[in-house]
Amino acid sequence: MALSCMRCPTGAAAVPARSAAAPQLVPAAAVSFARYGFGKSSSAAAAASGFWRIHAVAPQGVKSSMDADEKNPVTPSNSPKAENGSPSEIVLDEFDDLTALSDSTNDDSTVSITVVGASGDLAKKKIFPALFALYYEDCLPKACHFTIFGYARSKMTDAELRNMVSKTLTCRIDKRENCSEKMEEFLKRCFYHSGQYDSEEHFIDLDKKLKQHEGCRVSNRLFYLSIPPNIFLDVVKCASKSASSVNGWTRVIVEKPFGRDSESSAALTRGLKQYLVEDQIFRIDHYLGKELVENLSVLRFSNLVFEPLWSRQYIRNVQIIFSEDFGTEGRGGYFDSYGIIRDIMQNHLLQILALFAMETPISLEAEDIRNEKVKVLRSMKPLQLEDVVIGQYKSHTKGGTTYPGYTDDKTVPKDSVTPTFAAAALFINNARWDGVPFLMKAGKALHTRRTEIRVQFRHVPGNLYKGSFGTDLDRATNELVIRVQPDEAIYLKINNKIPGLGMRLDRSNLNLHYAARYSKEIPDAYERLLLDAIEGERRLFIRSDELDAAWSLFTPLLKEFEDKRIAPELYPYGSRGPVGAHYLAAKYNVRWGDLSAEHYKA
Numbered sequence: 001m002a003l004s005c006m007r008c009p010t011g012a013a014a015v016p017a018r019s020a021a022a023p024q025l026v027p028a029a030a031v032s033f034a035r036y037g038f039g040k041s042s043s044a045a046a047a048a049s050g051f052w053r054i055h056a057v058a059p060q061g062v063k064s065s066m067d068a069d070e071k072n073p074v075t076p077s078n079s080p081k082a083e084n085g086s087p088s089e090i091v092l093d094e095f096d097d098l099t100a101l102s103d104s105t106n107d108d109s110t111v112s113i114t115v116v117g118a119s120g121d122l123a124k125k126k127i128f129p130a131l132f133a134l135y136y137e138d139c140l141p142k143a144c145h146f147t148i149f150g151y152a153r154s155k156m157t158d159a160e161l162r163n164m165v166s167k168t169l170t171c172r173i174d175k176r177e178n179c180s181e182k183m184e185e186f187l188k189r190c191f192y193h194s195g196q197y198d199s200e201e202h203f204i205d206l207d208k209k210l211k212q213h214e215g216c217r218v219s220n221r222l223f224y225l226s227i228p229p230n231i232f233l234d235v236v237k238c239a240s241k242s243a244s245s246v247n248g249w250t251r252v253i254v255e256k257p258f259g260r261d262s263e264s265s266a267a268l269t270r271g272l273k274q275y276l277v278e279d280q281i282f283r284i285d286h287y288l289g290k291e292l293v294e295n296l297s298v299l300r301f302s303n304l305v306f307e308p309l310w311s312r313q314y315i316r317n318v319q320i321i322f323s324e325d326f327g328t329e330g331r332g333g334y335f336d337s338y339g340i341i342r343d344i345m346q347n348h349l350l351q352i353l354a355l356f357a358m359e360t361p362i363s364l365e366a367e368d369i370r371n372e373k374v375k376v377l378r379s380m381k382p383l384q385l386e387d388v389v390i391g392q393y394k395s396h397t398k399g400g401t402t403y404p405g406y407t408d409d410k411t412v413p414k415d416s417v418t419p420t421f422a423a424a425a426l427f428i429n430n431a432r433w434d435g436v437p438f439l440m441k442a443g444k445a446l447h448t449r450r451t452e453i454r455v456q457f458r459h460v461p462g463n464l465y466k467g468s469f470g471t472d473l474d475r476a477t478n479e480l481v482i483r484v485q486p487d488e489a490i491y492l493k494i495n496n497k498i499p500g501l502g503m504r505l506d507r508s509n510l511n512l513h514y515a516a517r518y519s520k521e522i523p524d525a526y527e528r529l530l531l532d533a534i535e536g537e538r539r540l541f542i543r544s545d546e547l548d549a550a551w552s553l554f555t556p557l558l559k560e561f562e563d564k565r566i567a568p569e570l571y572p573y574g575s576r577g578p579v580g581a582h583y584l585a586a587k588y589n590v591r592w593g594d595l596s597a598e599h600y601k602a
């Protein structure tokens with residue numbers, strides 16, 4: 001079946017000639033231009049395409065750590081194959097020749113997005129709605145130049161998939177016009193293919209369907225693995241062997257968890273690299289796609305008032321706090337073999353820490369930023385058991401309603417010691433941050449849903465006004481709060497004089513409240529990340545060496561907890577968490593900013 005809008009490419013050859021000499025296969029680094037405003041160079045343009053190229057020397061800025069795994073180098077013999085067995089990568093001698101092919105919105109190219117695990121929770125809740133939002137915002141290629149395929153074992157027709165997806169789509173508050181029309185147009189681009197995750201044959205069938213939609217254009221393919229991690233490799237193997245693009249890029253978004261410790265994570269990376277090169281792998285951490293996490297670097301590096309303060313000289317402690325006001329409802333089975341440290345701290349909170357604490361990158365390009373982040377992660381002091389507190393929520397009755405405890409979940413063993421709460425004190429052993437506690441706290445079934453970064457500054461030396469603060473100088477210190485969610489805001493607590501003839505001081509907030517400042521709805525993190533993956537922008541995705549460093553920090557601690565079966569402190573559902581977290585903070589002379597009386601006034 002050929003779609004009516006299809007036509008053969010004009011201009012640049014769709015399938016360029018293959019180079020004879022192929023000493024080394026090197027993944028190209030990527031940047032994107034449109035949304036980040038970087039200068040477009042021909043090599044960058046080629047890099048953005050995500051094409052593989054054969055070249056004797058690694059491109060500038062591409063570190064060996066992100067090249068094919070040394071033990072499992074990607075060679076022409078084990079590189080992904082097209083259906084007919086030929087290597088799927090395009091091989092070019094000249095970067096410039098790729099420019100015409102690199103623009104995925106180019107008339108001659110298509111983008112196909114296959115959501116593997118399309119019947120699942122994440123696909124329905126996040127991925128399809130994010131794709132629709134991108135479509136609505138005109139961020140996806142023109143109508144007939146993109147196709148979305150759902151892939152899963154469940155039997156479904158295209159119409160059934162569309163019906164399922166349609167229930168999850170919404171238009172932004174500020175973009176209501178033509179909403180149902182847009183939805184209909186979008187749904188027409190959605191198709192479904194039922195298949196097993198380990199069947200090359202079924203992926204060959206998918207490939208055929210994809211080709212029908214792509215026609216003879218350059219086909220760029222993105223696979224989103226929205227499936228349990230135990231089947232990641234089956235899918236990558238089948239997709240890369242049987243459904244890779246033969247003339248465009250093939251990229252794979254991998255969802256967390258990326259293993260459960262250093263060993264399993266390394267095994268997963270090795271497995272992925274049997275079929276893909278690092279540049280094709282987009283390890284998603286959706287916290288990096290959140291608006292205020294994105295804004296962290298802007299805040300710091302584009303405002304003179306912040307950057308000079310960003311060190312041990314002025315910052316007393318940093319707190320990165322995640323709390324949810326619901327339990328593991330429905331995900332207890334998954335959660336019990338991971339726990340809150342793996343689910344939230346080792347990835348989301350640690351990524352925020354790395355972004356917060358990194359040195360100024362050479363540029364805004366992905367590799368420069370990721371190089372700086374990895375340096376922070378590698379500089380971290382090994383985590384000590386005594387610097388971590390764990391908790392688990394128990395049943396609680398409030399206002400006549402009984403909230404279940406974690407172990408009341410039928411999929412959780414009754415004697416489970418899996419933490420649903422953890423607080424930790426971390427340190428970065430470098431000149432900038434020596435001795436500054438970075439306190440992290442993450443918990444489920446707490447009193448509120450909130451994620452924030454709190455930066456508590458030092459006391460003002462020889463403060464002329466200290467008499468006005470009483471004995472509690474902490475009440476007078478400046479605190480910068482970056483509220484990631486909900487109700488995004490950045491505010492700075494300052495001291496000021498209460499207007500009048502007397503001299504009384506007050507604490508106030510200089511407040512950038514997003515809802516008041518911007519009328520536009522903030523895009524969901526998945527929108528940004530999907531668009532980045534389509535554009536080949538890797539800045540917000542986790543590189544394998546970052547992942548290794550993150551696991552190296554947490555693995556010994558997790559092992560110790562599990563070997564010793566350390567019992568978590570129980571806390572009631574809907575409470576503020578275990579008191580142990582206060583003792584931990586107090587050990588470093590810190591008070592949790594989210595629990596201070598003042599916080600509730602703010």
Ligand SMILES: NC(=O)C1=CN([C@@H]2O[C@H](COP(=O)(O)OP(=O)(O)OC[C@H]3O[C@@H](n4cnc5c(N)ncnc54)[C@H](OP(=O)(O)O)[C@@H]3O)[C@@H](O)[C@H]2O)C=CC1
Binds near residue numbers: 120121123225229257
């Ligand atoms: N849900 C969420 O909020 C988040 C999820 N993630 C990660 O995203 C991925 C997808 O999550 P989610 O959608 O919740 O997962 P689901 O459990 O809903 O699984 C997705 C799909 O995978 C298939 N599947 C489920 N279990 C198995 C199995 N044991 N063997 C083979 N196939 C199976 C099912 O499709 P079918 O039976 O039709 O083949 C299912 O619809 C996971 O890696 C998860 O850790 C990450 C962050 C948040």
Ligand SMILES: O=C1O[C@H](COP(=O)(O)O)[C@@H](O)[C@H](O)[C@H]1O
Binds near residue numbers: 286324343344
């Ligand atoms: O990755 C995960 O994140 C969610 C929280 O994400 P948010 O964007 O809603 O804050 C968490 O509930 C889940 O346990 C975890 O796997």
